[in-house]
Amino acid sequence: MPGRHRPLWLLAPGAVLTVLVIVVPLAVALHISLLDLDQYSFRQWVRAPFVGLANYTEAVRASGAVHAIVLSTSYAAIVTVVTLPIGVAAALATQDRFRGRGLVRSVFLVPYVLPAFVVGTVWRIILQPDGVANGLLARLGIDGGLWLNGRQSFWALVVVQIWASWPLLYLLALAGLQSVDPVLHEAAALDGAGWWDKLRYVIFPHLRGPVGLAVIIAFLHNINNFTLPFVLFGVPSPRDVEVLPVLTYVESFQNFRFGLSAAMAVLSLVLIAIPLAGYLRAVRLDVGQDGVDQGSRA
Amino acid sequence: MTAKRVVSALSGAILLASTLAGCGSDSGSTGGGETLNVLIGANTIYPEEQRKWFDDISARFERESGATVRFETFATPNDELTKIQTSVLSGQGPDIYAIGTTFTPTVYATGAxxxxxxxxxxxxxxxDRFLPATLGISGPDREHEVGVPFTTRPFVMAYNRELLAAAGIDKPAESWxxxxxxxxxxxxGGRYGMAVAYADSFDPWKFVWAMSLQAGNPLVSDGKARLDEPTVRDAYRTYLGWLATDRVVDPAAVGWKNAQAIAAFGAGRAAYLPMVSATSKVTLDASAVAGKYGYAVMPTVPPGATARPAGGQDATSILSGDNLVVAKYTKHRDLALVLVKLLTSPDQQRTYYETFGELPTDASAATALQADPALAAMVDSSARSVATPFSGAWSQVQLALVNVVVQSVPGLSAGRVDESRLSxxxxxxxxxxxxALDKAK
Structure with a gap:
C-alpha cells in the first residue's frame, strides 16, 4: 500500500498520548535539569534560576552519581549474566511434557508476580543479622555477618534481584522454545545429533531473538530498579548499595534538589539508552516488513 | 487488523479524554455549601477510629458553619510531600495540611x-491559649508563623520495672x-540494657541532636552547621558505643527499625527503650510487658558529664507532633481558620487524645491531663521539648546526621568505634x- 493512502490519522490519538505522556515530561525534565530548582523556588519553578550545566557538573563531580552509576551498571550486569543461564535452563527443563509440569511452571513464576515491595520486605526479614539466612549459614558453620549494610549488602542486592528477576528470562526463553518447529527436533534426532549438538545448532539459534530481548529488558529493569534497594536498605542508603535510582530519589525527595535530581535522571536515561540503541540496531525492531527505507527514516 | 486499529484508536481516545477530565475535576467546591479539603496522615494504629473522627468532625463543622469538610489521608511523609509539591505548583489542592513539626521549616520555605x-x-x-513549647516550630519568628500546633508527641523512654527492680535500680538515670x-x-542472661533502632531512618539523629544540644551545641546556629565538633563526636561515640563497646544492645539491633526495638522491649528482651512516644503504648499494652513498664523522660545531662554544662539545654525531646498549615491558594481562608480553631479547641483536643493517644497543644486541655500518672513523663517531656533549628535545610541536616550512623554500622562489629572513620x-x-544551609533563603 503506498504511503499516502494509509490511514495514518488513526495514529493520532496514540501520537497525542505519546506527546503528553512521554515527550512533554521528558522536555520538562530536561528543562528542570538546567535550573537551580529547590524547596525555595519550586512554587514558581518557571522562574527558578537558570544554571546551565551546573547540575550536571555537580552530579558528576560532587554528588556520588559516578559511584552510583558504576554500582548500578555492575549490579545490573552481574544479575543479567547470572539470570540468563538460569532462565534458559529452567525453560529447557520444562519444555518437554512431564507429570506436574504445569505446577512447576507456575511455581517458577512466583518471584516474578510478587510485587517488588513484598519481595523487599520479605528478604529484609530473612537477611536481618539474626534472621533466617544467618541461621542457616550458622548451621553450616559460617558466620553470615551483616547483609543489609556494609560490603556484603551489594551481594545481598544481587542475590535478591536474581531471585526476583530470573523468571523474566525463563518466560521469554520458553516463548522462544515454543517457536522451534518439532520437525527440526525430529530431523536432528534422525541425523544422530547428541543433546549438546541439538542444543547448540538447533535450539540456541532459535532462542537468540527472544533471549536477546529478554537480556536487554532484564538489564534495563535491573538498572532502573528503585523499589527493591529502597525497601531492602532504606534511606540514607549504605554506600555500597547507593544505586542511581535511590540517589536520584534522595536528591529529589529528601534534599529537595530537584534540578540536580533531574540531571541525574537524564544521565541515567543516557545510560540505559546505550544498550537499548545497540539492541534496536541489532534486531532492527524499528524496521517494518517493507524495508530498510522506513528504518533509515526513523 | 483494521478493527484492531479502530479499537486501539478508540481506547486511546477514551484514555486521553479521561486523563484530561481527571486534570480538571478537582475544583474543590460542591453544590451550594462550601467544602474544605484537609490532608492528614493516615493513622495506622487506629484506622477505624480515624474514619469515625473524620465523620464526626465533618458533621459538627457542617452544623456550625454550613460547610463540609473532606479529609484526605497520606500514608508516608513522601506521599505528603508529593501532594504538597503538586498542590503548590498547580495552586490547587487541600486547604489545610497537618504536617510534622520537623517538616514545618521546609514547608515554610516554599512560601506557599x-x-x-x-x-x-x-x-x-x-x-496564648497554646502551650508555649508547642509553638516553638511554628515559624522562624513570631511575626512569620505558619503552623498552628495541633498535636504533640514528645519522646520519652520506656523502662521495664521488673528488670530494673531485679537489678536493684530504683529509678531511671538522669544522665547518659x-x-x-x-x-x-x-x-x-540474654537480656540487654537497651533496645535501640540503629537502622531507623529517623531515630538516630534525634539522639545525636539531644545529646549535642544538652552539651550546648544546637547543630545549626546563624546559618552555620556545627556538626564537626567535639560535642557531636561525643554523641556519636556514645550512641554507637552502646552497641560496639559497651555491648548493652543486642548486636542484631544494627538491622532494627523503631518498631523492632519496640517489639524487643515488648518481649522483655531489653530493660530500656529510649526514643518512643505515647503511640508505643498501644503495642506495649498488648505485649508481654503489659503492666510491668513505665515511661520516664530521657536523660538531659550530656555524655561525659555529671551535670549539664553552662549553655547546655534541658532538652528532653525534639518538639514533635503535628502543625496545621493553611495553603495560600485557598479560596476559603476564613472558613479554614474556623476549622483550625475547631480542631485545636480544648474539647476537640481532649477527644483527640482519648481516641488516638496524642497529647493536646491547648494549654487548658493539657493541664487537665497532667493529673494522670501514666502520662506524667509525657506531659513533662512535652513542656521540656525543644524545637529543632528552624531552617528550610533541616531535612538535609537530618539526613546527613543519620547517614553518619548508617555508614558507621558495618564497622561496629569490630568491637570499637573507628575514630578516623567517624572523623x-x-x-x-x-x-x-x-x-544545604548556604542555599537556604
Whole structure:
C-alpha cells in the first residue's frame, strides 16, 4: 500500500498520548535539569534560576552519581549474566511434557508476580543479622555477618534481584522454545545429533531473538530498579548499595534538589539508552516488513 | 487488523479524554455549601477510629458553619510531600495540611502557606491559649508563623520495672553516662540494657541532636552547621558505643527499625527503650510487658558529664507532633481558620487524645491531663521539648546526621568505634549540611 493512502490519522490519538505522556515530561525534565530548582523556588519553578550545566557538573563531580552509576551498571550486569543461564535452563527443563509440569511452571513464576515491595520486605526479614539466612549459614558453620549494610549488602542486592528477576528470562526463553518447529527436533534426532549438538545448532539459534530481548529488558529493569534497594536498605542508603535510582530519589525527595535530581535522571536515561540503541540496531525492531527505507527514516 | 486499529484508536481516545477530565475535576467546591479539603496522615494504629473522627468532625463543622469538610489521608511523609509539591505548583489542592513539626521549616520555605497575622491568631482563639513549647516550630519568628500546633508527641523512654527492680535500680538515670552504667548492670542472661533502632531512618539523629544540644551545641546556629565538633563526636561515640563497646544492645539491633526495638522491649528482651512516644503504648499494652513498664523522660545531662554544662539545654525531646498549615491558594481562608480553631479547641483536643493517644497543644486541655500518672513523663517531656533549628535545610541536616550512623554500622562489629572513620564521616556531614544551609533563603 503506498504511503499516502494509509490511514495514518488513526495514529493520532496514540501520537497525542505519546506527546503528553512521554515527550512533554521528558522536555520538562530536561528543562528542570538546567535550573537551580529547590524547596525555595519550586512554587514558581518557571522562574527558578537558570544554571546551565551546573547540575550536571555537580552530579558528576560532587554528588556520588559516578559511584552510583558504576554500582548500578555492575549490579545490573552481574544479575543479567547470572539470570540468563538460569532462565534458559529452567525453560529447557520444562519444555518437554512431564507429570506436574504445569505446577512447576507456575511455581517458577512466583518471584516474578510478587510485587517488588513484598519481595523487599520479605528478604529484609530473612537477611536481618539474626534472621533466617544467618541461621542457616550458622548451621553450616559460617558466620553470615551483616547483609543489609556494609560490603556484603551489594551481594545481598544481587542475590535478591536474581531471585526476583530470573523468571523474566525463563518466560521469554520458553516463548522462544515454543517457536522451534518439532520437525527440526525430529530431523536432528534422525541425523544422530547428541543433546549438546541439538542444543547448540538447533535450539540456541532459535532462542537468540527472544533471549536477546529478554537480556536487554532484564538489564534495563535491573538498572532502573528503585523499589527493591529502597525497601531492602532504606534511606540514607549504605554506600555500597547507593544505586542511581535511590540517589536520584534522595536528591529529589529528601534534599529537595530537584534540578540536580533531574540531571541525574537524564544521565541515567543516557545510560540505559546505550544498550537499548545497540539492541534496536541489532534486531532492527524499528524496521517494518517493507524495508530498510522506513528504518533509515526513523 | 483494521478493527484492531479502530479499537486501539478508540481506547486511546477514551484514555486521553479521561486523563484530561481527571486534570480538571478537582475544583474543590460542591453544590451550594462550601467544602474544605484537609490532608492528614493516615493513622495506622487506629484506622477505624480515624474514619469515625473524620465523620464526626465533618458533621459538627457542617452544623456550625454550613460547610463540609473532606479529609484526605497520606500514608508516608513522601506521599505528603508529593501532594504538597503538586498542590503548590498547580495552586490547587487541600486547604489545610497537618504536617510534622520537623517538616514545618521546609514547608515554610516554599512560601506557599499562610503566615498568621495577629488578627488570624485572634480568630483562632488567641496564640496564648497554646502551650508555649508547642509553638516553638511554628515559624522562624513570631511575626512569620505558619503552623498552628495541633498535636504533640514528645519522646520519652520506656523502662521495664521488673528488670530494673531485679537489678536493684530504683529509678531511671538522669544522665547518659548513668543510663549506660545502668544498662550494663541490666545486660545479663540474654537480656540487654537497651533496645535501640540503629537502622531507623529517623531515630538516630534525634539522639545525636539531644545529646549535642544538652552539651550546648544546637547543630545549626546563624546559618552555620556545627556538626564537626567535639560535642557531636561525643554523641556519636556514645550512641554507637552502646552497641560496639559497651555491648548493652543486642548486636542484631544494627538491622532494627523503631518498631523492632519496640517489639524487643515488648518481649522483655531489653530493660530500656529510649526514643518512643505515647503511640508505643498501644503495642506495649498488648505485649508481654503489659503492666510491668513505665515511661520516664530521657536523660538531659550530656555524655561525659555529671551535670549539664553552662549553655547546655534541658532538652528532653525534639518538639514533635503535628502543625496545621493553611495553603495560600485557598479560596476559603476564613472558613479554614474556623476549622483550625475547631480542631485545636480544648474539647476537640481532649477527644483527640482519648481516641488516638496524642497529647493536646491547648494549654487548658493539657493541664487537665497532667493529673494522670501514666502520662506524667509525657506531659513533662512535652513542656521540656525543644524545637529543632528552624531552617528550610533541616531535612538535609537530618539526613546527613543519620547517614553518619548508617555508614558507621558495618564497622561496629569490630568491637570499637573507628575514630578516623567517624572523623571522615563527620567532615562529610558537616560539608553537606553547610552546603544545604548556604542555599537556604
Amino acid at each position: 502557606f499562610l503566615e498568621l497575622t495577629p488578627d488570624d491568631w485572634t480568630k483562632l482563639g488567641g496564640r 553516662d548513668g543510663l549506660r552504667e545502668q544498662a550494663k548492670r541490666l545486660t545479663t 571522615t564521616l563527620l567532615a562529610q556531614a558537616q560539608s553537606s549540611a553547610q552546603a
